[in-house]
Amino acid sequence: MDSSENPVGVLVRDQRGGLAFAYDRAYVSQPGAISLSLSLPLTAEPFEEAVARPFFDNLLQERDGALSDIMAREGIARDDIAGLLFHLGKDCAGALSVLPAGSPPTKVPGDYQKDYQRLEDDRLIAIVDSLHKRRRLPAGTDDPSPLAGMQSKTALTLLPDGSLAGPLPGSGAPTTHILKVPDQEHIHDGSLEYEAMRLSHAVGFSTADVSLLPLAGIEVLLVTRFDRALDRDGRVVRIHQEDFAQALGLPSALKYERRGAPGRRFDVDAVRRILDATDDPAGERELFIQATLFDLLVGNVDGHAKNFALFHEPGGRIRTSPRYDILPTRLDDTLTDELAYRIGDATTLDEISGEDFDLFLQTVGISSAAARQRLSKRYATEIATKLAGHLDRLGKGGQKPLADLIASNMRTLLGALDIEVPGPARDRDAYIGRAGGWLLS
Structure with a gap:
């Protein structure tokens, strides 16, 4: 480690x-x-x-x-x-390394002054261009921290002076940021994830910091790694964490509920078992309920087992990580609208009924019917109200499809829960993505 x-x-x-x-x-x-x-x-x-x-x-x-x-x-x-x-x-990913027996440690703290080499602008642009076109990284460029997931991305370090750098070969120093580059088929993914992550933070979730950078004519996303910290000497260190697939003993191929089988899949019952093992099960359950509502409303149906994580801290303390990898995937008609985990018996947003959401809460571990009714109304209202306050900004800022999608999702979900839709969402255009276009009101 x-x-x-x-x-x-x-x-x-x-x-x-x-x-x-x-x-x-x-x-x-x-x-x-x-x-x-x-x-x-x-x-x-x-x-x-x-x-x-x-x-x-x-x-x-x-x-x-x-x-x-x-x-x-x-x-x-x-x-x-x-x-x-x-x-x-x-x-390999994270704070762990797996080495031949007898090998010395290869992952060590990073000193900003001596363990990193600044990336020149032309080098950085070449890296971005390669990721954008899904080609091999430029000759002499090794990804210093292989990352999970299907998006084009690489790991870098942001130096105190604001420049981007890579660890010197053989230093074993950690990276501090992830650079996500949209490919040619998903050119707007960087700005969409940026807005979704900003909304997550604005609603009140602990969320990985993000910034949007124009590089090589592309809007790329720079994400601060939540599994990094500074030690007492100001060196960058890795923090051990694991995703929910690892916590459940599931291979990455089973990261969606639909790919597993009862007793061996990522579902709400499995999530409850994980949350019960944390230091604050009640608080973590409520956070997961809120995160689920948020994802449903912003159109992120890709909240699979590798997009939730746990910190393991000294003394055996366990808590969930900040939120990360939030993308409004329902804006992409080439992707499924099937949820990563079912809400009750519902597999899509449009199928969710009040009974489904009640069963979801019960499975998470909210045993009292009165508490389930209170929590569903309270959290859905609070999150929808906060999101509604950003719809006008999104619409005027070039993100009208996202604003209209959120408003449409509000009308669908809040209607199913018999909750009043906030005013800013009631009269927005309806997003009809899978019907092939827009319906103007």
Whole structure:
């Protein structure tokens, strides 16, 4: 783990490719030791294949193209997790590194003064252009922190003087920001995610900081990494976190409820189990309810298991991370409108009824019928009212489709919950994305 001189544990593979993981006994016994995952609690007993494989598989990139070189060069199959991590584990996602036994640590704190090299403008533009066109990064440019997800992005560091930089090769220093570059088919994704993240912050959620930069004629999104901090010496350090797929022991292929099976899927019941393990289950449940309402209203139906995360802190304390990766995916007619997890029995926004939302709250863990009715009315009203206050700004700022989508979603969801629609949303144009156009009122 970043900043640790000694291994947390040992990952092994048998001759048939089966994995097992065991914590180092000295690590388990030390004060302040933290578990790698809810699925890998601190214990001296080893974890076998069924538990070990999903967690370590999730340390690899989701984009198979990013693994193709090492697979071709070394003759390694995609399901050979240990083989891939043998070659790629020093740079895998998060605060962890997976290294051949006996190797010294490769992930260490970063000193702004000596561990980073500023990216010249032409170099930065070449990187953006490559990501935009989904081509290989320019020669001599290595992605220092492979990232999960399907969007075109790379990890960089924002220096105190405001310039962007990369860690010096071999430094092991962390990056501090993620640069997301929309591809040619989704040119507006940067500005859309920027607005959705700003709305999340304005509504009151702890949300990763974002800024919009014009580079190479493209609006790219610069996201502050929530899993970074400064130590007492002002050095950049990594904070250990895991996404909900890892916490549930699910491979990334099962990040949507529709891809799993009962008992082994990302659904609201599984989320409740995760939240029950945090330091403040009641508070985290209410935050998840609010986040669900917000996502429904802004049109983000891609809140899958890898878009929610947990912090593991010294002493075994666990809390959810700030919100990240919020994109109004319903604006893209090429994507499904099916929800990442069902609300009651509903699989789309249009199917949600009052009974479905009540069942959702019950599954989250709100047992009192009176409390469910009170919470649904209170949170839906509060979030809708705050969002409605931004519709005019969005419309005048070039984001009319997003403003109209939010207003349409309000009328649909609040109508189902028998809640009055805020005035600014009642009379806006209706967004009819899947019917192929706009309906002007």
